[in-house]
Each structure stands twice: as structure tokens, then as C-alpha cells.
Amino acid sequence: MKILSINEWLLSFMPAGAASITEMVLIALIYLTVFAVLGLYLVLLERKVAAWFQLRLGPNRVGYKGMFQTLADALKLVSKELTGTVKADKFLYNLAPYFVIITALMALSVFPFTENLQAFDINIGLFFLIAISSIGVIGILLGGWGSNNKFALIGAMRSGVQTISYELSVGLSLLTMVILTGSLQLSEIIEVQKNGWLIVQGHIPAMIAFMIYMISGTAETNRAPFDMVEAESELGAGYHTEYSGMKFAYFFLAEFINMFIIAAIATTVFFGGWLSPFGITESIPFMGIFWFLAKTFVLVFLMMWFRWTFPRLRVDQLLTLEWKYLLPINLVNLVLMAVIVWLNITIQF
């Protein structure tokens, strides 16, 4: 763990075992608070951006220009009654939201926000991310199954179909980039990019991989135009139809944190993570956080742009897109990238 060598500071007045536990708890608490607030503000951002795309004003009453709208919404959700359905599978029903939110928060732990700010630098970083984001779908399936509601069940089944299909594209497009980096560890991926961001280094195949990644990433988060899972128009709210209050809020928050995660992975793998463009702020410490967040939010904005522009897909179109277009292109792209790395025609600075 690297967080500002918090470890040494704790060790100075504690035995080793207690120190590492305190450290874990502290970091977990900090991450939880920061990302719960971040999630809330992503919701606000989404609502504002949506409004601007539709020539509206968006939330503008609570606080300055609606700053506290989502905080107020969260407070309202906390105070709501937690309802359930008759004959629901109580255990699974109550378990599902935690699956979704915990996996989302776990995935956040491996991101290098700046040089020394990374909670958990494992050598299979990228693999861990892909794996953990697939666990979230179990929560969705459980939620749909446990609710004892046909709409929720249909939504959950669609989610299964969608996530399993698009997981392939996410994995393969990231794999394409791994050929270039030669490592799955996120800190090393960033290290490689000191010679130019990967989207520049890998030029054509990297751009194709990025496009595929963004499409399938959007599908992974179940957002429009791939919102077959929630499908307000035909399924009510899909798998979380029967949830209320804070449990609903967990699903909602998880969706937005997942969006952040997808954008953050793209930032790390394609756009140099916390590296500043051309190294302009190399010498200033912690500017990395700014660059990381700036790039991530640009990508988050891109996903919002998709959402408020594109029409929804039908389930069969969704699967056609994945299996007939994205997957074959991805495989060809993988070979192309391998050839490029083999012949050493990458662009390096």
C-alpha cells in the first residue's frame, strides 16, 4: 500500500498487526466517504448534463444552482420505508444491493489516482477489475430473482445476457492494450505511458480498441442506449423495480460508480492515467489527481452524451452488435496489435 506512507506513520506508535488493520479501516473509510459523495455528484452531473442536452435547466433549487439536490435526494431515500414483496426470497432480496455496491467500491481500490495514491497495487490489476465488475451482475440477477416480480426477473435475465456478452468485448479490447504494455499491473501500465499515451503509442488498433471499449463499457453499466436491463418503458425499472429507500439508492449509486470505473479504466489504459499531457505539470505533486479526474470526467461526459443522443437497442440488436460486429472486429484488432508490437511500429516519444 502506498497511500502517503500512512503505514510508517501508524507503525511509529502501534504494533505491526494493529497498524495494518487500522490502516485498512482508515483507507476503507476514506474511500467510502469520498466515493459516496462522488457518486452523488455524478448523479447531479448526469441530471445537469441531461438537462443541457435537452435545452432544459436541470436541478437548480436546492443550494447554489442545485448543488445539494442529490444530497437532499439521498436524505429523502434514507428516510423512506424499505418495502418488499410477498413471497420474496428475503435473504437474496436483501443481499443483492450489497453485492452490487460492494463490488463497485472494491473495483475503485486498485486505481492509481496519482503516483503515490493507490490503495491496492496488485500485479493482476486489470484482470481484477474485469473480474470484479462481473461479480456485480450476480447482484443484479439475485435482485431480479429474489424480488418475486416478473418485470424484475426479465430485467435480471436481460442483464445476464448483456453483461456476459459485452464482458467479452471489454476483456478483449483491454487485452489488446495489454499486448502493448506487457503488464496487467495498473501502476506499470502508467509507467509504460511515460513514452506517450497508449492511444498514441498503439495508434490505429488502439483507437479501434478504445471505441470498442467505450461501446461495451457503456453496455456493461446498463446505461442507455443499452438499458435493456432497466427499460423504464417496458419493465418499470427492471431488476430494481421492487426496491425502495436506501436499497434502491445502492443500486443507483452503484450504476454511477460503475460508470466512473469504466471511464477510469479507459483513462488508465488509453489516456495515461494521472500523467499530464506532455508532462507539463510533472514537478507539481498531486496534480496527478487533477489530470486523472479531468480525463475520467471527460469520458464520463462522453458516456452521458451517448445516453442522451442514441436511441435504445432491442435485445436482438444488442446481441447482433456484440457477436457479429464487436467481437470479430476485436479479434482482428487483437492480431493487428500483435503484429504492430512485433514489427515494433508503435509511436514512442
Next chain:
Amino acid sequence: MSYFSEIYDGIKTLLTGMSVTGKYFLNSRKGAITQQYPDNRDTLQMFDRFRGEVVMPHDENNEHSCTGCQKCELACPNGSIEIIWDRVVDEETGKKKKIIDQHIYHLGMCTQCGLCVDACPSDAIKWAQNFENSVYDRTQLTRVLNKPGSKVRAGVEE
């Protein structure tokens, strides 16, 4: 081969769509259509084609152009207009002629369809842009459109 042209078309149309919404996004601060209604109550102007209620404009001599032809009454699909008319003797020609006594309009029944305004041959009635039409008593929704003491403008009937 259509496989690749489909991919090209797909990407192209998606980008076209994104450029359209992108323009909206950039112009949203200027062109927001949201009205912050109770706040801008004093300045809020409804657009020209807004159908608030049917009114009969009067000029400064308290004259309108309704001849009492009853075409609006006939045109109204739900009987929201009632014309109470009278016959008087024209002073100049000495002929009998029809004038309106009261042009009664039931706003509560009106569906804002606009057929009466279209039917009127002398453009005596038109749409007003007011939108705060709620009242506490239903009887207030029955309105007499011609003002008391008003008469038809000379020359309208020819």
C-alpha cells in the same frame, strides 16, 4: 461488403446524432426552454400561437367586429359559445338587421380547439395569451365577450 459499409454508416449516423445534441448542449445556456414560472411571473410571455382563452378585441371607441353571424356558435363542437342576438332597424337604410346582444363564451367547456376563431368571417375573436385561468367558482368561467355598451364597427358587415 455490406458488412463494412454498415459499420461505416453506423458510425457516421451516430456521429451526426452526437453533433446535433452537442450543439444543443453548447447552446443550452442561451436557449433553455425551461421557464421558472412563479419567479418570472411578471415577465413571462407566452408564445404567439398559445391558446389561452377566446377573447373579442375592442378598439378605443368600444367597437368590435362581431356581426352576430353565429358561425362560431355553429363551429364549436361542444357548444361553448352562445350568441344572444337581437334585431334592430338600421338608422341609415331603414332595413332590419341582426346585432349581437351577448356573445357568451364558456371557458370551462372550451377545449381550445380553435375552430371558432377559424370560422369567424370578420376576425372578431382571437386567442389571448393568458394562462392563469383558474378561478374559485365555476360561474366565473362563463364570460361575455362583447363589452357592455359596445357596438359593431361600421363597415364590417359589407
